[in-house]
Amino acid sequence: xxxxTVEEVKEWINTEEYKELNFKREAVVIxxxxxxxxxxxxxxxxxxxxxxxxxxxxxxxxAYFRSNLSRHYREPFSTVSDSxxxxxxxxxxxxxxxxxxxxxxxxxxxxxxxxxxxCMAEVIGDDLNAFIGQAREKGSIPEDFPVPFAHTPSFVxxxxxxxxxxLKSILEELNQRQKKSTSVKGVEKxxxxxxxxGFDPHVANIREIKHMLGLMGIKNLILADNSDxxxxxxxxxxxxxxxxxxxxxxxxxxxxxxxxALQKNSTMNTIKYIxxxxxxxxAFNLYPPMGIKLTDDFVEKISDLSGIPVSKxxxxxxxxxxxxxxxxxxxxxxxxxAVFGDPDEVYGIVSFLLEIGGEPIHVxxxxxxxxxxxxxELLLASSPHGQGAKVYAGFDLWHMRxxxxxxxxxxxxxxxHGKWAARDANIPLVRIGYPIVDRVNLHRYxxxxxQGAINMITWxxxxxxxxxxxxSDDAHFELLR
Amino acid sequence: MNKLEQIAFDQPGCAHNTSGHKKCxxxxxxxxxxxxxxxxxxxxxxxxxxxxxxxGITCGAHNYESRGAYSSGxxxxxxxxxxxxxxxxxxxxxxxxxxxxxxxxxxxxNPSAIFVYQTCIPAMTGEDTEKxxxxxxxxxxxxxxxxxxxxxxxHKNLGNRIAGETLLKYVIGTGEINRSLEIDSExxxxxxxxxxxAGDIWNxxxxxxxxxxxxxxxxxxxxxxxxxxxxxxxxxxxxxCSRALINIASGMKEKYGIDYxxxxxxxINNTTHALKETLIYFHNRKIITDQFYFEKMEMxxxxxxxxxxxxxxxxxxxxxxxxxxxxxxVKSWSMITALTDLGIEVTAAGTKKSSEGDKxxxxxxxxxxxxxxxxxxxxxxxxxxxxxxxFLIAGSRNQYLAYxxxxxxxxxxxxxxxxxxxxxxxxxxxxDLCLTLKSPVWETVKSSAPWENDLENIxxxxx
Numbered sequence: 032x033x034x035x036t037v038e039e040v041k042e043w044i045n046t047e048e049y050k051e052l053n054f055k056r057e058a059v060v061i062x063x064x065x066x067x068x069x070x071x072x073x074x075x076x077x078x079x080x081x082x083x084x085x086x087x088x089x090x091x092x093x094a095y096f097r098s099n100l101s102r103h104y105r106e107p108f109s110t111v112s113d114s115x116x117x118x119x120x121x122x123x124x125x126x127x128x129x130x131x132x133x134x135x136x137x138x139x140x141x142x143x144x145x146x147x148x149x150c151m152a153e154v155i156g157d158d159l160n161a162f163i164g165q166a167r168e169k170g171s172i173p174e175d176f177p178v179p180f181a182h183t184p185s186f187v188x189x190x191x192x193x194x195x196x197x198l199k200s201i202l203e204e205l206n207q208r209q210k211k212s213t214s215v216k217g218v219e220k221x222x223x224x225x226x227x228x229g230f231d232p233h234v235a236n237i238r239e240i241k242h243m244l245g246l247m248g249i250k251n252l253i254l255a256d257n258s259d260x261x262x263x264x265x266x267x268x269x270x271x272x273x274x275x276x277x278x279x280x281x282x283x284x285x286x287x288x289x290x291x292a293l294q295k296n297s298t299m300n301t302i303k304y305i306x307x308x309x310x311x312x313x314a315f316n317l318y319p320p321m322g323i324k325l326t327d328d329f330v331e332k333i334s335d336l337s338g339i340p341v342s343k344x345x346x347x348x349x350x351x352x353x354x355x356x357x358x359x360x361x362x363x364x365x366x367x368x369a370v371f372g373d374p375d376e377v378y379g380i381v382s383f384l385l386e387i388g389g390e391p392i393h394v395x396x397x398x399x400x401x402x403x404x405x406x407x408e409l410l411l412a413s414s415p416h417g418q419g420a421k422v423y424a425g426f427d428l429w430h431m432r433x434x435x436x437x438x439x440x441x442x443x444x445x446x447x448h449g450k451w452a453a454r455d456a457n458i459p460l461v462r463i464g465y466p467i468v469d470r471v472n473l474h475r476y477x478x479x480x481x482q483g484a485i486n487m488i489t490w491x492x493x494x495x496x497x498x499x500x501x502x503s504d505d506a507h508f509e510l511l512r
Numbered sequence: 513m514n515k516l517e518q519i520a521f522d523q524p525g526c527a528h529n530t531s532g533h534k535k536c537x538x539x540x541x542x543x544x545x546x547x548x549x550x551x552x553x554x555x556x557x558x559x560x561x562x563x564x565x566x567x568g569i570t571c572g573a574h575n576y577e578s579r580g581a582y583s584s585g586x587x588x589x590x591x592x593x594x595x596x597x598x599x600x601x602x603x604x605x606x607x608x609x610x611x612x613x614x615x616x617x618x619x620x621x622n623p624s625a626i627f628v629y630q631t632c633i634p635a636m637t638g639e640d641t642e643k644x645x646x647x648x649x650x651x652x653x654x655x656x657x658x659x660x661x662x663x664x665x666x667h668k669n670l671g672n673r674i675a676g677e678t679l680l681k682y683v684i685g686t687g688e689i690n691r692s693l694e695i696d697s698e699x700x701x702x703x704x705x706x707x708x709x710a711g712d713i714w715n716x717x718x719x720x721x722x723x724x725x726x727x728x729x730x731x732x733x734x735x736x737x738x739x740x741x742x743x744x745x746x747x748x749x750x751x752x753c754s755r756a757l758i759n760i761a762s763g764m765k766e767k768y769g770i771d772y773x774x775x776x777x778x779x780i781n782n783t784t785h786a787l788k789e790t791l792i793y794f795h796n797r798k799i800i801t802d803q804f805y806f807e808k809m810e811m812x813x814x815x816x817x818x819x820x821x822x823x824x825x826x827x828x829x830x831x832x833x834x835x836x837x838x839x840x841x842v843k844s845w846s847m848i849t850a851l852t853d854l855g856i857e858v859t860a861a862g863t864k865k866s867s868e869g870d871k872x873x874x875x876x877x878x879x880x881x882x883x884x885x886x887x888x889x890x891x892x893x894x895x896x897x898x899x900x901x902x903f904l905i906a907g908s909r910n911q912y913l914a915y916x917x918x919x920x921x922x923x924x925x926x927x928x929x930x931x932x933x934x935x936x937x938x939x940x941x942x943x944d945l946c947l948t949l950k951s952p953v954w955e956t957v958k959s960s961a962p963w964e965n966d967l968e969n970i971x972x973x974x975x
Contacts, residue, residue, distance in 0.1 A: 034618065034619060034622050035622055037560070037622060040620075040622050052619075056616055057612065058595065058609045058615075058616055059593050059595060059612075060593075060594050060595070061591055061592065061593055062577075062591055062592050063572065063573045063592060063594065063596065065569060065573060066569070066570075066573055066574065067568060067569045067574075069570075070570075070574075089632055089663040089664045090544070090546060090663075091546020091547070091571075092546075092570050092574075094545040095545065095549075095571075095574035095575065096574070097909070098574075098909065099574050101909070101912060102578075106912050107889075115664055116664050116666065117664055117666075120636055120664050149570065150568045150632060150633050151632045151633075151636065151663070154632070154633055184568070185568030185569050185597075186568045186599055186601065187598070189569070265916060265957060267916075267918045267958075268916070269916040448577065451577070468578070
């Protein structure tokens with residue numbers, strides 16, 4: 032194949048021929064909509080009380096995670112690294128762990144240190160379990176100080192895998208402590224339901240779930256709740272630890288009535304662990320409650336599990352969302368959408384679009400697996416509005432660009448990285464997901480639950496209407512829309 | 513230490529090198545990014561090239577599109593190309609994958625050159641990235657340039673230096689100029705260590721145009737590959753961030769006999785100094801006539817006076833205010849001068865990201881007592897409070913921390929969206945400082961809720 036000139040390339044990249052070649056690409060990823068495991072791991076750790084995320088490995092990576100999370104939430108984000116350098120690459124990172132744990136423990140006085148790894152430690156094959164044990168022997172940390180850990184190389188999985196591994200490890204570690212302290216035989220169950228939000232970049236989602244459960248009178252424990260850490264009030268005094276799930280509550284989590292995870296793909300191993308190890312403790316892995324139908328499914332599940340009927344208040348709450356959907360359906364019905372992001376979010380958005388007549392066309396994720404692809408295809412097949420859609424699992428935003436240029440849509444939904452492809456295709460981008468670094472406060476709005484459905488309708492419809500008003504000629508510029 | 517790293521450390525342009533070869537480079541410490549990032553920052557602004565990150569997903573995915581280096585041409589440099597290594601690549605080797613990735617990038621984008629960054633993983637598996645680049649370049653007949661700066665090698669600053677060495681070794685000196693068509697190379701300059709953050713260089717280039725000095729190459733802000741390649745034809749190097757790229761200037765002096773002077777374009781006085789020094793250099797060597805020289809010096813005075821006049825309304829607000837500054841390299845001292853221009857007193861300056869040379873300059877400007885080596889959040893916050901500073905002027909990593917403590921803050925690093933370079937940029941800086949300081953939000957932030965006052969009063973009345 033002949034190489035084109037720069038000018039020729041400009042035109043050529045918008046063609047069907049280029050798209051075909053682009054999809055044959057094997058060795059290079061271009062503009063990836065994903066992050067690596069340790070980012071997810073420190074995110075999971077941030078949801079626990081007085082917990083210090085710790086990355087064993089190269090310090091550069093940790094600096095990236097901190098800026099990345101800090102830009103999305105517009106909050107400081109604390110994580111430490113034991114800064115492995117060339118010496119450690121040769122001799123292994125044992126000394127880094129011994130010194131690092133000692134410093135982290137004495138300087139920042141955490142109640143728990145959650146250790147993940149960057150790829151450097153993983154290529155050498157550092158054994159965290161042994162290293163942490165030796166650090167204890169050397170007195171870096173007290174004998175019983177909890178240091179759950181997860182091996183999180185960047186060359187396996189993605190941020191959602193890292194989230195899953197770290198959360199599982201923390202719950203495992205804390206749960207063992209419960210067994211040690213329980214002398215009575217048999218476990219008395221509480222009426223609490225555990226909720227696992229998953230790698231959820233919208234802090235308001237946690238608040239919306241709590242609100243809905245509150246309307247039903249269901250007591251709950253969020254595992255793990257970083258909403259007060261990543262959306263902390265301005266008090267004039269910066270604190271490294273501003274909230275999070277109390278460790279004692281997490282220790283006793285298995286005594287609660289059951290667990291529901293709201294992001295299937297980012298909690299697979301955690302839920303499997305709970306199902307296998309926590310006695311008499313039902314655990315479910317759902318797609319996120321986005322849109323009316325998936326929220327209904329969640330409400331039913333929670334009602335079944337708790338034995339508490341759906342309250343009149345929650346019915347009214349639902350009714351308002353249904354009303355909002357009805358008021359606005361005409362603006363969305365028949366519109367064509369491209370959706371990208373993490374698998375759970377993408378599934379939720381597509382399910383929501385289908386129920387108000389939006390037509391997903393390009394559905395793309397970098398991090399979804401085969402099961403996700405199958406379930407997504409089943410969902411699309413179940414609706415007349417899903418017939419034009421194609422699912423791409425394990426693809427990047429350069430693939431997405433080809434799709435937009437050859438088979439145009441009206442709107443793209445995804446994170447901030449989508450803005451260049453959207454600009455080239457001359458379509459608006461509604462921002463849902465991670466990271467959102469070019470708009471303010473979106474993480475403070477829920478996209479799950481009935482309020483989340485209202486928010487998504489608001490953003491999507493008003494974006495279309497803003498475009499219409501800005502682009503219409505005098506004749507078509509109207510007061511009523 | 514490999515050869516390139518040795519060269520990067522062993523810097524003859526640094527007077528401080530005498531007491532040990534690592535002195536010149538800023539020492540590694542916690543909380544900051546790595547050598548890969550440092551190299552990427554320097555090379556990435558070369559806009560018509562592809563930047564292929566050979567490693568796991570971390571290095572490419574967390575960095576792309578997020579630096580504010582503007583381009584007036586191609587935007588190819590913003591794309592993240594990565595080999596996104598998997599477990600199999602590590603077990604069976606990723607050399608073939610890298611070769612294919614280079615070819616795919618070439619076929620699909622036809623960039624002027626491809627920079628290939630070797631990150632931690634291929635460095636640890638012992639891959640010969642240089643060799644792969646060399647053979648690939650022969651195959652595709654386009655420069656494929658290995659950048660050997662794995663993160664574990666050291667700090668961001670070391671990466672800056674490695675990028676400099678890479679440019680010297682592979683790029684500078686490879687391009688030719690057409691003497692009949694192009695600028696007078698004897699009278700031209702290169703601007704080194706200026707990345708066009710928020711369009712800084714677009715406020716600097718017009719100034720050189722006005723004083724009749726052509727710019728041969730910008731290294732690397734808003735540059736094309738071909739212009740960096742022919743930089744060795746320039747008559748003088750203007751070294752902006754010496755901490756990052758002094759090795760390019762000293763290397764070009766050694767290799768091509770091109771002199772360099774250290775300059776900064778932050779603040780009115782610094783800008784004038786930079787422009788005048790350039791003229792003085794060419795005048796001393798009789799490359800420009802007396803008449804040309806005096807005319808242009810006069811022009812600089814006029815431009816400077818205009819800038820001072822525009823500052824008057826802002827200076828009224830800023831005069832006597834106090835600031836704590838924490839930035840790196842050239843900005844760590846030139847920002848102090850720029851703020852002094854505005855009547856602001858710098859009560860402390862963080863020096864963790866400054867070279868020894870930068871520190872000397874800082875000491876001259878504000879004295880040793882005001883130099884802050886410990887730039888941890890705690891130390892910065894305490895210093896702001898203890899010195900009654902009105903604001904913190906720093907990079908984005910401290911932004912939200914400052915807000916949490918109710919401290920006005922201004923970003924002077926790569927995430928800002930306004931140019932602070934040259935005369936026009938100095939006015940922007942004054943304007944932004946006023947906006948930051950005078951925002952009514954601080955009144956809301958600093959006052960407590962009305963009922964809290966009521967409670968306090970009740971409490972007082974009761975006791």
